[in-house]
Amino acid sequence: MTKYHILAAAFYAILTAENFPMLLLHRKELVMAYVIGEECIQCGACEAECPEGAISEVDGLFVIDPAKCQDCGSCEAVCPTGAAHPA
Numbered sequence: 001m002t003k004y005h006i007l008a009a010a011f012y013a014i015l016t017a018e019n020f021p022m023l024l025l026h027r028k029e030l031v032m033a034y035v036i037g038e039e040c041i042q043c044g045a046c047e048a049e050c051p052e053g054a055i056s057e058v059d060g061l062f063v064i065d066p067a068k069c070q071d072c073g074s075c076e077a078v079c080p081t082g083a084a085h086p087a
């Protein structure tokens with residue numbers, strides 16, 4: 001192994017360590033934690049309960065913004081029909 005290989009390996013290790021938290025953040029943004037299914041009866045209980053303001057009514061249907069959802073489960077706990085659940 002040459003000095004070049006050692007330096008390249010060290011550089012890669014530093015880059016990977018620094019980027020690891022960002023990779024997790026990006027993954028969180030891409031994963032939809034909770035969704036609302038077709039069992040929804042539009043009662044609005046979940047919207048009032050969500051601490052992140054992630055749930056809103058759009059054209060008569062309740063939807064969850066995956067960028068705001070923090071996976072707390074409060075919507076699932078208050079939903080009377082089981083429509084709000086983990087994706």
Ligand code: SF4
Nearest residue numbers: 050069070072073075
């Ligand atoms: S899991 Fe929590 S943060 Fe996500 S939509 Fe339901 S109540 Fe809001």
Ligand code: SF4
Nearest residue numbers: 040041043044046079
């Ligand atoms: S609590 Fe359940 S039934 Fe009520 S609006 Fe939310 S998802 Fe629909």
